[in-house]
Amino acid sequence: MYNIKLMNKISPEGLQLFNNQYTLGEDIENEDGILVRSASLHEYTLNDNLKAIARAGAGVNNIPLDECSEQGIVVFNTPGANANAVKELVLCGLLLSSRRVLEGIDWTKTLKGKMDAAKLVEKGKSQFVGPEIEGKKLGIIGLGAIGVNVANAAIKLGMDVYGYDPYISVNAAWGLSKWAKNAPTTDIIFSECDYITLHAPSTKETKGMINAESIAKMKDGVRILNFARADLVDSVAILDGVKSGKVAKYVTDFCTPNIIDQENIIVMPHLGASTPESEDNCARMAVNEMKAYLEDGNIINSVNFPMVNEPRTTKYRICIIHKNVPNMLAQFATLFANEQINIENMTNRAKGDYAYTILDTNDKVDVEHFQNLENVIKARVIG
Numbered sequence: 001m002y003n004i005k006l007m008n009k010i011s012p013e014g015l016q017l018f019n020n021q022y023t024l025g026e027d028i029e030n031e032d033g034i035l036v037r038s039a040s041l042h043e044y045t046l047n048d049n050l051k052a053i054a055r056a057g058a059g060v061n062n063i064p065l066d067e068c069s070e071q072g073i074v075v076f077n078t079p080g081a082n083a084n085a086v087k088e089l090v091l092c093g094l095l096l097s098s099r100r101v102l103e104g105i106d107w108t109k110t111l112k113g114k115m116d117a118a119k120l121v122e123k124g125k126s127q128f129v130g131p132e133i134e135g136k137k138l139g140i141i142g143l144g145a146i147g148v149n150v151a152n153a154a155i156k157l158g159m160d161v162y163g164y165d166p167y168i169s170v171n172a173a174w175g176l177s178k179w180a181k182n183a184p185t186t187d188i189i190f191s192e193c194d195y196i197t198l199h200a201p202s203t204k205e206t207k208g209m210i211n212a213e214s215i216a217k218m219k220d221g222v223r224i225l226n227f228a229r230a231d232l233v234d235s236v237a238i239l240d241g242v243k244s245g246k247v248a249k250y251v252t253d254f255c256t257p258n259i260i261d262q263e264n265i266i267v268m269p270h271l272g273a274s275t276p277e278s279e280d281n282c283a284r285m286a287v288n289e290m291k292a293y294l295e296d297g298n299i300i301n302s303v304n305f306p307m308v309n310e311p312r313t314t315k316y317r318i319c320i321i322h323k324n325v326p327n328m329l330a331q332f333a334t335l336f337a338n339e340q341i342n343i344e345n346m347t348n349r350a351k352g353d354y355a356y357t358i359l360d361t362n363d364k365v366d367v368e369h370f371q372n373l374e375n376v377i378k379a380r381v382i383g
Helices: 065-070 083-098 101-109 117-128 145-156 170-175 186-192 212-216 235-244 276-296 328-338
Strands: 002-006 022-025 033-036 052-055 074-076 137-141 160-164 195-198 222-226 247-252 265-267 316-323 345-351 354-361 376-382
Touching: 033 276, 052 276, 065 074, 074 276, 083 101, 083 145, 083 195, 083 222, 083 247, 083 265, 083 276, 101 117, 137 145, 137 186, 145 160, 145 170, 160 186, 212 235, 235 247, 235 265, 316 328, 328 345, 328 354
Parallel strands: 002 022, 002 033, 033 052, 052 074, 137 160, 137 195, 195 222, 222 247, 247 265
Antiparallel strands: 316 354, 316 376, 345 354
């Protein structure tokens, strides 16, 4: 039996994938796994029995990754599950940044009760003129699942798309339209593009990448969209850019206090993944990742441990999370040899300072022998 703690409301579309081996609830104690969306776990006490945390979403800023790694807790996310939802909102933001739709709607509301409203609309609509996006240059910084989807959709809308991502994956590259142009540096995007949309993760290199210096390199009247992470943009610099007219419009899904209710800045209440389809997709993926790890020891879409996805072919599987140091595999093999137990299959993968080893056998093994080895963080037997 496995105990799963729910830190947020999780879509039933995902929860129904658990079978009768699992007990679910918000008040579960000594849990084997945690399902979470937006709740912060930074102040949460991680129990010794906890094996995995699955975030129904892409970002994991609400999870203490270093602490989890040190305790051998595998953290999963759901990359791509909400990509279509975010893409659609980005396209909405792209149009809102060009056409003065929101301003026009707000102005039209002031005409309520006026008998000549139709005439006033025809007379006043010229103040809300905005350019079309067809034929304009769109720069995309970050070509993950969302960035690629945005690029392909924008190309279909007739935009000239430039993409920058030095770490683009093979899968993303295969999915990207052949009509997208490669931007070798962000400076190319800053200097060439009429619209810029951000889809990069928050790292030491990307935090504050939109700042006074980068804005100065951009075209006059540039339109900037941020549906990725709040801290990619220096809010003071963007506010100055908008007030000076250098930035014609800034559209963001992140509510930074100093930019709320400012002219030519549109702030959305973090609606990117707020669709029932996205919530269902994220829940299903998170639950499947959790089940694969707890039941078979397979790691898929972990942010802190390497990917291992091996089919079960033996009665027992020993799963060992350990430091990525020399001689660990030799020690594991020695333990098996001392007990005259045969290893049917062995898989080892490393990621940074940590490694993960799977040992398959048809003979019963005392997991304590592995747990007591130096540099082993967590060992368990499935069988």
